[in-house]
Amino acid sequence: MKFSIVITTHNRLTLLKRAIDSALAQTIPCEVIVVDDGSSDGTDRYVQGRRKELLDMGDTRLIYHRNSTNLGHSGTVNQGVALATGEWVKLVDDDDYLAPNCIEEMVKAIAGRPDAVICSCRAIQVNENEKEISRSRHVGKGTLVYIPQAEIHYAMLLELLPFGTPVQVAFSRSAFLKSGGWDTQFDTNYDDIDSWIKIAQFGDAVLINKCLAYRTIWQGSFNSKFAFDKRLEINLIIKEKIYSCISPKYRHTLPGLSEIKSSIKIHWGFAALKKRKFISAVRIWLKTDLSIAAARLFLKRIIARNCLDELLKESQATPILLVREHN
Structure with a gap:
């Protein structure tokens, strides 16, 4: 099972470096695609330089794409998934990052449920100094919980089933493409949840009750401005x-x-x-x-x-x- 990690970014180079490091440090090596939505802070130069260093060592994992026009967050996600070659895609926003064993744990969990199309883990919420604020909640019993397709939307409706933010979620690339991708009308405001709803029409879900991702919480975040x-x-x-x-x-x-x-x-x-x-x-x-x-x-x-x-x-x-x- 091949995974692609898609990192979306726009003018947050310092944070992007951390996200890239966490993706390249996975215990199961996988393709890492950085999709730059027209940054003007040196992101292009840094990622291209990092990619050359890796290529000189024979490492072809890091791929860089710069949007010719600003597509917004949803459009940038769609671009990254289009470029991915993995059967499964793990999204990472530039201000978030992964535990080293995130992909390994997801591969194990998905292997036990061949009909799964979406997989989510718990996350640790941190502030801008990487200090822990909270953890997303434990769901169900045990380390792994499988949810058959017929149960997913009912559980989502009653908020029993929190898939979480992009850094927590991985999905089948084929299911994503069949779902039509992220809807740009919801850009940065429920665009992720809308996508999970659509992807979940095509198969089962897996929840991993382990914290495998880190989500940065900002004072005055863009979402909170709505x-x-x-x-x-x-x-x-x-x-x-x-x-x-x-x-x-x-x-x-x-x-x-x-x-x-x-x-x-x-x-x-x-x-x-x-x-x-x-x-x-x-x-x-x-x-x-x-x-x-x-x-x-x-x-x-x-x-x-x-x-x-x-x-x-x-x-x-x-x-x-x-x-x-x-x-």
Whole structure:
């Protein structure tokens, strides 16, 4: 199984060096593609020089591509996947980086589930000084959790299944291409989640309950600059997309789409309140149908966040040998 690591970058050379180092340091060597979205900070010169040094030693792993025009984050991801030759692709944003055994662990996990098209691991969130802030949550039981295709979107709808950000996720290149790639209308705002929804239509998912990636959290990040109302609007669009993908197996148990949307608005109102965005919270709640059904669903989602095991108890097929190896 061949992996390609695709690193997207734009004017963050200092951070890019770390991302490249982590990709080249993988315990299973793989193709590393740096896609530069028109940087003006010397990225071109540095990566080309690094590539020449490696080529002089007979190492052809590092590939560099510079976009002729600025494509934005989503377009740059699509360009990188188009250039990749691996059967699986691991995305890395330039400010994030990988543990040395990330690809090795993913290869082992995917090997136990030939029908998998998407694989995610836990991540350590760090600040700009690489100091740990938090860790993404443990999901299910054991080191590996396999989710059959029919369960994926239902679990995503109820937020039982967090695939995570690009640095946590790898996917089948063929499934990505069949899905149509990243939608540029969501650029930097749910573009990744939208892609996971589409890829998951083509096969199973694998979750690795080990921290194999590092995600940098920035004060005043680009995502946080979107108004709460705008983020809520996109979140509702994403939930509607997930809803349309739910397996017939769960259709009879699904809450109504209007109830789901109302429960999401309740959540975003509390999120705004937590950030002291009082006007945004009130504005969101005034537009919300505060029905008993919506409130019940909101509470159910909170209670159910750690209940993926219940959903999978009849269909989960965890490979015992792999679990023993990793525990």
